[in-house]
Amino acid sequence: MGENKPLVSVRNISKSFPGGIIALDNVNFDIYRGEIVALLGENGAGKSTMVKILYGVYFPDEGEIFIEGRKTVFYNPVDAIKQGIVMVSQIPQLIDRLSIRENLVIGLSILGFGKLARTSRVDKVIGEISGKLGMKIDPDTMAWKLTYTQKQMIEILRAFLLNAKLVILDEALTYLPLEERRRFYTVLDTFKKNGGSSLIITHKITEAMEIADRIIVLRRGKLSGILRREEASIEKIRELMFGEDAGKITYERLASVAPLNENCISIEDLVVVDEYGRRIVDNARILVRKGEVVGIAGVAGSGQKELLQAVMGLIRVDKGRITIIGNDVTNKGVGLVRQLGVGYIPDIPLRHGVSSDNTILENIAVLFQKDRAIIRWDEAREIAVRVMKKYQVLARNEETPVKILSGGNIMKVIVGRELEYSKTALIAYNPTRALDEVTAVMVRRIIKDKAVNGKIGVLLASEDLDEIFQLSDTIYVMNSGKVYGPFNAETAKRSEIEHLMVM
């Protein structure tokens, strides 16, 4: 921390939204120069609202912000950027048909910071940061060619180009594989050594404890506590986040019953080739029986995302066969798979799983329409109300537009809708990412219950090995497109699975 004077002081900040939602209630904290602070809290605790106030997106109802001791009012993000506060969100803001350099130069110019966007400076910063991250980035590369990780890296570069004193990461690293997240930490660490500060919103307590100097916890809009890293423990943080509900968190294996001897999803010798001619799915053979959860372990980018997309009929299969309850669905498109009663939780669900301008009800109704034409509003409303109750979605009612929900609450709507829809099978990729631990445990229990009592087949890919072990009956591992297994989840050795994931 070094100096005593805070870079940012948040004083008595309160913010309510229409419908009587108190998102923030008299919140106070400081951020010092040269420190990394993590902001934690359950879904809907007020984390995003807090950082949006710091970034001039929302105006507080009450309270004040001080920057280096001076009272400051932000009416928009440009005001915040001028004071050295820059936010990076979960969804990259790049324009696909422009190069990296053009994106940065034009992006900064539009914001009114053209002077900071000289091509030579942009190229220099790209060189420096990509070197630190160990990723080679050519400024002439078109944005559409970049991976999600590379796009997020460009977003962070943008913050440095804007001379940020405080970089806010609003779950910006959530979708990155651990390996790559750690590379970003190195960059933040160097930034910190040079006096820069970071405020990171994350759901992972272990991550907060690994990277942050201090941890701030919000609960139901109030400041619940602030811990220095040395005094923080998982238990203490959970207690501050969830109170008594912390007792519900468990990573014990959920009880199974023997699956039925009936095939639900059968994947035979499946090959998916990417645009460069590489086999991203390489001769996969996987069987999911009714009543069973089959988990695919693997680090991100091992081919599991494409495997699931192929089963859903969302991408082309080059060889092999996929059958769902006896129907050959290979290359027959997503419509047929959906007609068979298959629920789907996609990768980056906030982008691929929901239309944010529409209401909760409309987002549920689209999936339950008959013959893809007639919307059955009464049925959809019933489902929407049930989903909101069961998953404790924080919103006024089912007519609430999805875009004003917190990220975790949007995820609850998607998970709830897809589980309601899953009559024969559920295909899920990281179904609890963006959910707090207590909600994640609840969702895993519901998925398991659907398999055990609803007798559906569940094909689950997750980068979270705890989740794989907690839910699965059978485990496969994917690594560089190849599939290893099956392993019986009860007897499988974690070390063996981990080895196969990274070998």
Ligand SMILES: Nc1ncnc2c1ncn2[C@@H]1O[C@H](COP(=O)(O)OP(=O)(O)OP(=O)(O)O)[C@@H](O)[C@H]1O
């Ligand atoms: N524009 C808005 N209009 C109405 N309510 C809002 C708006 N933005 C946020 N809220 C509500 O304020 C509360 C806090 O939301 P916020 O997004 O700050 O939570 P969060 O801690 O970031 O949660 P998560 O972990 O789920 O992302 C939620 O109940 C949310 O629905």
